[in-house]
Amino acid sequence: xxxxxxxxxxxxxxxxxxxxxxxxxxxxxxxxxxxxxxxxxxxxxxxxxxxxxxxxxxxxxxxxxxxxxxxxxxxxxxxxxxxxxxxxxxxxxxxxxxxxxxxxxxxxxxxxxxxxxxxxxxxxxxxxxxxxxxxxxxxxxxxxxxxxxxxxxxxxxxxxxxxxxxxxxxxxxxxxxxxxxxxxxxxxxxxxxxxxxxxxxxxxxxx
Amino acid sequence: xxxxxxxxxxxxxxxxxxxxxxxxxxxxxxxxxxxxxxxxxxxxxxxxxxxxxxxxxxxxxxxxxxxxxxxxxxxxxxxxxxxxxxxxxxxxxxxxxxxxxxxxxxxxxxxxxxxxxxxxxxxxxxxxxxxxxxxxxxxxxxxxxxxxxxxxxxxxxxxxxxxxxxxxxxxxxxxxxxxxxxxxxxxxxxxxxxxxxxxxxxxxxxxxxxxxxxxxxxxxxxxxxxxxxxxxxxxxxxxxxxxxxxxxxxxxxxxxxxxxxxxxxxxxxxxxxxxxxx
Numbered sequence: 001x002x003x004x005x006x007x008x009x010x011x012x013x014x015x016x017x018x019x020x021x022x023x024x025x026x027x028x029x030x031x032x033x034x035x036x037x038x039x040x041x042x043x044x045x046x047x048x049x050x051x052x053x054x055x056x057x058x059x060x061x062x063x064x065x066x067x068x069x070x071x072x073x074x075x076x077x078x079x080x081x082x083x084x085x086x087x088x089x090x091x092x093x094x095x096x097x098x099x100x101x102x103x104x105x106x107x108x109x110x111x112x113x114x115x116x117x118x119x120x121x122x123x124x125x126x127x128x129x130x131x132x133x134x135x136x137x138x139x140x141x142x143x144x145x146x147x148x149x150x151x152x153x154x155x156x157x158x159x160x161x162x163x164x165x166x167x168x169x170x171x172x173x174x175x176x177x178x179x180x181x182x183x184x185x186x187x188x189x190x191x192x193x194x195x196x197x198x199x200x201x202x203x204x205x206x207x
Numbered sequence: 208x209x210x211x212x213x214x215x216x217x218x219x220x221x222x223x224x225x226x227x228x229x230x231x232x233x234x235x236x237x238x239x240x241x242x243x244x245x246x247x248x249x250x251x252x253x254x255x256x257x258x259x260x261x262x263x264x265x266x267x268x269x270x271x272x273x274x275x276x277x278x279x280x281x282x283x284x285x286x287x288x289x290x291x292x293x294x295x296x297x298x299x300x301x302x303x304x305x306x307x308x309x310x311x312x313x314x315x316x317x318x319x320x321x322x323x324x325x326x327x328x329x330x331x332x333x334x335x336x337x338x339x340x341x342x343x344x345x346x347x348x349x350x351x352x353x354x355x356x357x358x359x360x361x362x363x364x365x366x367x368x369x370x371x372x373x374x375x376x377x378x379x380x381x382x383x384x385x386x387x388x389x390x391x392x393x394x395x396x397x398x399x400x401x402x403x404x405x406x407x408x409x410x411x412x413x414x415x416x417x418x419x420x421x422x423x424x425x426x427x428x429x430x431x432x433x434x435x436x437x438x439x440x441x442x443x444x445x446x447x448x449x450x451x452x453x454x455x456x457x458x459x460x461x462x463x464x465x466x467x468x469x470x471x472x473x474x475x476x477x478x479x480x481x482x483x484x485x
Binding site: 002003004005006036039040043044046065066069070073076077108 | 314332335336342343346347348349399400401402411434435438439442445446466467468
């Protein structure tokens with residue numbers, strides 16, 4: 001017994017793909033009883049941009065976390081409008097893990113998310129608006145501060161504004177000072193908003 | 208005649224393309240590093256403007272120039288017994304756990320990626336031979352992969368500088384190396400013990416055959432990747448590992464920040480990540 005050497009491809013020879021790997025077969029494989037087969041299908045669907053809808057549909061049903069992660073990564077890498085719409089749909093799910101996974105995925109897609117950000121920030125659900133602010137937390141986009149200012153200037157929900165003001169304290173510039181003062185006036189009876197807005201103002205002035 | 212140069216736009220175009228091909232992300236602070244190498248290759252291939260060179264890289268059927276460029280753009284800084292505590296963890300904690308749960312007599316399989324110039328996989332081989340008694344009753348395969356074909360040649364040759372072997376205990380240096388005019392030549396037994404292969408971690412067609420590993424060493428590579436590429440790499444390793452297999456990352460890297468697929472295992476020597484048992 002010792003250190004031995006065999007060619008890795010030779011060892012994997014028995015794993016040669018036995019299945020058809022065209023897009024429609026891969027989509028069917030998303031429902032395979034084996035989690036490993038579903039993971040591989042989800043990964044290989046990266047070469048099938050039209051499969052975003054099938055991936056989104058599977059995401060809503062998929063219970064295995066390892067498959068879900070791969071589906072989300074593929075959707076993120078596809079990054080097309082269907083994929084993004086599917087991620088938005090997941091943000092509305094009752095499943096907290098799925099919601100968080102969708103938020104994390106959307107943070108990676110600044111170009112695809114930017115055109116719909118204002119819609120998300122004005123959604124009728126305050127929860128979804130809070131999630132949209134969560135996306136802004138690490139979305140690499142030049143309009144992040146502008147969107148946050150719009151939220152604290154217009155949103156009627158205290159929790160949405162509180163989430164936005166916390167973030168504005170980290171990423172805001174002097175341009176945001178007026179919006180922060182205005183926010184304090186709008187929520188004069190909310191101690192947390194007063195505290196958070198003052199803190200944001202202090203941080204911005206220190207920068 | 209004006210000298211060739213790389214504009215801001217060229218840099219961004221190249222950066223985007225190279226990222227898609229390799230998963231490696233160059234921050235703007237790396238501009239000088241990237242420009243220097245691009246200009247070097249433009250001169251070597253008789254391209255006086257970036258545009259024609261970039262077209263050649265993108266559309267060359269053989270992919271040869273992309274490979275040359277990849278070799279130049281990757282960092283291959285390593286030495287024997289670097290981050291030795293993980294090798295201690297391998298022989299004292301990881302392998303005993305794996306052996307305890309092993310139900311067949313197939314070899315234990317270790318995948319080292321990136322192999323760089325071979326110091327890490329050869330260090331593992333030395334550690335197993337010197338510090339793991341079970342090597343006498345069990346077979347171990349070490350497969351080491353890298354995206355850089357030139358560095359793989361270096362690894363297969365096994366010739367190292369004083370600096371490379373500087374951390375090796377003298378008895379091991381004397382036992383496994385021969386001093387030559389050009390440096391320290393690793394012995395044929397060790398050269399024959401490690402399989403070196405070319406793999407692009409960001410290319411599913413490359414990684415697909417790599418399966419059934421018990422341990423993966425992927426140290427100080429993911430720091431060059433962006434979040435999405437790190438996540439993709441974590442998923443690739445997940446399918447490369449057997450259920451219950453372990454992955455060792457570099458000391459500044461944390462799988463918990465990349466993916467929730469793995470369990471964190473705190474061994475006395477190191478924190479390692481494990482693919483859950485099915």
